[in-house]
Amino acid sequence: MNASIQDTAADLVQVEHQDHATLVTLNRPQKMNALSASLVDALIAAVDDAHAHGSDLIVMRGAGRNFSAGFDFGGYEEQSEGDLLLRFVRIEQLLQKVATSPAVTLALAHGKNFGAGVDLFGACALRVAAPDATFRMPGLKFGLVLGTRRYAEIVGKQVARDVLTQTRTFGAEEAQLQGFVTELAGPADHDACIARALEAARALAAPVRAQLHQTLAPTTLDADLASLVRSAAEPGLKQRIRAYLGA
Known part of the structure; x- marks a missing residue:
């Protein structure tokens, strides 16, 4: 299979275009692939890039010890509450872009995964986990509503x-x-998982699959975004984060 590799946003995300598939690797292993603002922007660009290539399958996976440790709190004290709110909004935009993709989406998780990283995993249609994988969503500890409805569905x-x-x-x-x-x-079986997912993705013609995904797409996207904004915009966001991190 011919492949071309394109590094995006200073290697925060590695994008590999294969025949009919795009493999997206979160590449901050030293930070457990925590979602910095730059990484989220790079992931949004990678999904857009996959759509531009007409990929039938988009694969999300993480380099290093895990898939993703969720929101990157590094330096949050130096950011305004408005800046933090915008970062959470951008994550929700990423989740919605993945959840409504005309391509089949596959997430491959391993290791310890938290918060928005779990939400990204949950936004994918096919969700494969290694036996050692664990998941935790602590956002409500600091009053944040992100991915809640999607998980409940x-x-x-x-x-x-x-x-x-x-x-x-x-x-x-x-x-x-x-x-x-x-x-x-x-991880040893991931190539086989990708091959099966691609076969399933190509069982329908791309326009038919896109129409199916549009029909099945959630109708609560605006409500989900509004719930997130309301929760994050409550005064004292940084204080709540500080209390959560100090717990």
Whole structure:
């Protein structure tokens, strides 16, 4: 299979275009692929690039020890609450772009994953986790509503209420029982997972698949964004983050 590799945004994201597929690798292993503003912008650009190439499949994966540690809090004290709000909005825009993609989207998770990284995993249609993968969504600890409705639609309201209220960590096997993980497979099996996903993606003609995805797309995108903005815009965001990080 011929491939061309394009590094985007100072190598924060590695984009590999293969025949009919685009592989997107979060490449901040020294920071556990935490979502900095630059990384989020690079991921949005990578998804747009995949769409421009007409990819049938978009794969999201992480370099190093895990898929993603979620929101990067580094230097948050030097940022205004408005700047932080904008960063959360950009993450929601990324999640919506992935969730409504005309391509089939596949996430490959391993290691410890948190917050917005779990939301990115959940925004993909196919969600493969290594047996060692764990997930935790602590956003409500600092009053943030991000990805909540999407997670609840996948696992059901009661399960979502239990997990999100306790902000507890859950493993890959539990995630599969929830339906949040669609398949358990370690890194050694990822190439086979990608091949199966691409075969499934190409089972329908691209225009037909795009129409199907549009029909199935969530109708709550504006409401999700509004809920996020309301939660993040509550006065004292930095104080809530400070309390969460100090807990």
